[in-house]
Amino acid sequence: MQVCRTISDIRAHVGQFKADGESVALVPTMGFLHAGHIALVNRAKAECKRCVVTIFVNPTQFGDARDLEAYPRDEARDLEMLREAGVDAVLIPPVSEIYPPGDETIVETTHLANILHGKVRPGHFRGVTTVVARLFNIVGPDRAFFGEKDWQQLQVIRRMVRDLHMPLEIVGVPTIREDDGLAMSSRNVRLSPKDRKAARVLSQSLDTAEKSARDGAGIPEIGNDIRAVINTEPRARLRAVDIVWRDTLEPASGPLTRPIAIMLSAEFGDILLIDQREIFP
Ligand code: AMP
Numbered sequence: 001m002q003v004c005r006t007i008s009d010i011r012a013h014v015g016q017f018k019a020d021g022e023s024v025a026l027v028p029t030m031g032f033l034h035a036g037h038i039a040l041v042n043r044a045k046a047e048c049k050r051c052v053v054t055i056f057v058n059p060t061q062f063g064d065a066r067d068l069e070a071y072p073r074d075e076a077r078d079l080e081m082l083r084e085a086g087v088d089a090v091l092i093p094p095v096s097e098i099y100p101p102g103d104e105t106i107v108e109t110t111h112l113a114n115i116l117h118g119k120v121r122p123g124h125f126r127g128v129t130t131v132v133a134r135l136f137n138i139v140g141p142d143r144a145f146f147g148e149k150d151w152q153q154l155q156v157i158r159r160m161v162r163d164l165h166m167p168l169e170i171v172g173v174p175t176i177r178e179d180d181g182l183a184m185s186s187r188n189v190r191l192s193p194k195d196r197k198a199a200r201v202l203s204q205s206l207d208t209a210e211k212s213a214r215d216g217a218g219i220p221e222i223g224n225d226i227r228a229v230i231n232t233e234p235r236a237r238l239r240a241v242d243i244v245w246r247d248t249l250e251p252a253s254g255p256l257t258r259p260i261a262i263m264l265s266a267e268f269g270d271i272l273l274i275d276q277r278e279i280f281p
Contacts, residue, residue, distance in 0.1 A: 001082060002089040007138050010091040014052065014139055017088070022049035026141035028132060031055040032072040032186035033081050036176040040145040041085045043173050052139050053082055054091045056098060061127030072189055091139070098134055107133040109159045112249065116242045117152050117274065120265055125156045132157055133164070141168055149175040149183050151263055151276040155249060175276070177203065183275050195268035198235035202264055202275040205229035209262060213279045218255045219243055222262070222279075230266060239265040239272065246278055256281045 004010040017024050025044035029037050037053075044051045055078055062068035075092065082090055106126060112118070113125035136144065146154045154172050161170055175183050181203030182188065182196075191199060205226045212225045223243055230238050243252045246259040258281065265274045 001087055003079060004089060004091045005093060007097055010089060010139060013089045017050045023142045024048055025051045026135065026139045026144040027051065027053045028135050028144065029053060029055055030057045030071065030186065031078050032074055033078045034184045034186065036147055036149065036184040038081065038085050039176045040147060040173050041087060043171065044145045045086060047171065048143055050088045052089045052091065052141065053087050054135055056093060056131065058127060058131040059095060060130055061124050063121055063123055070190065072186055098131065106130045107160060109156050112156050112159050116244065117240060117263055117265055120239050125153065128153055129156060129160045133160065136166055136168060143169045143171055145171045145173055147175060148172045149276060151261055185273065187271050187273065190271050191268055195235055195271065198233050199268050199273055201230055201233040201236055202266060202273060206262060206275060206277040210277065210279055213256055219252045235268055237267040239267060
């Protein structure tokens with residue numbers, strides 16, 4: 001596995017893959033890897049001949065400097081996991097490589113970045129599209145793989161790729177969960193033992209929503225059910241429950257006539273966790 005720190009180094013390797021006629025997958029991550037990231041790698045390897053992973057804790061997508069500072073990191077362990085998973089090349093750049101001095105260009109989906117979870121985290125999705133556009137330009141993959149857990153992020157990236165005519169395909173990969181249902185996240189290690197236990201309530205509320213939908217509930221009841229389940233957990237501070245039509249991302253209302261996507265965010269201590277589910281009528 002090639003470990004690259006610079007743009008020119010990763011480009012040399014990817015250039016060789018392409019010269020050999022091989023397809024290239026990209027899996028962007030912020031490191032501190034878990035089985036969810038490895039699921040993306042496995043899917044990428046199944047669909048492309050070569051798999052490139054980036055590890056970059058992107059400062060522009062953090063609203064809070066303390067959150068950025070506290071983001072967990074373990075490069076040696078990450079590299080071991082990626083080697084084991086059969087990744088071909090990893091890019092671990094310093095911040096100055098991605099954001100050169102004098103840098104001033106941003107990429108933003110002006111509407112989609114600022115609704116739903118974008119309202120809870122101002123500037124977050126602008127940071128995501130800005131870094132992902134740069135990573136796409138650096139690596140030039142045929143396909144890039146993103147988790148459905150970050151559902152709005154996936155939609156924002158699809159919109160950017162469509163609008164800017166970027167020549168690659170975006171693939172969404174289902175969420176990998178702990179045994180008790182909690183969506184895997186690099187942030188989970190920062191939860192206190194009590195909060196870790198309490199955080200199960202997110203996926204439990206989505207299970208309840210799915211059951212209510214099967215029993216014929218409409219959108220308002222589904223929303224109420226989710227809030228009621230989360231409110232049973234005093235350690236959870238609910239930040240947002242968004243229920244949108246899956247195809248338009250407009251707020252859903254009335255009976256469940258079309259597929260919906262539910263997006264949750266809640267704080268446990270000072271850790272913001274998110275979860276998501278698509279429900280079909
Ligand atoms: P992160 O390192 O948290 O920025 O995540 C990198 C990529 O992994 C993103 O596309 C995430 O959506 C995806 N991802 C994170 N957690 C999971 C999970 N539990 N299951 C599947 N994909 C995930």
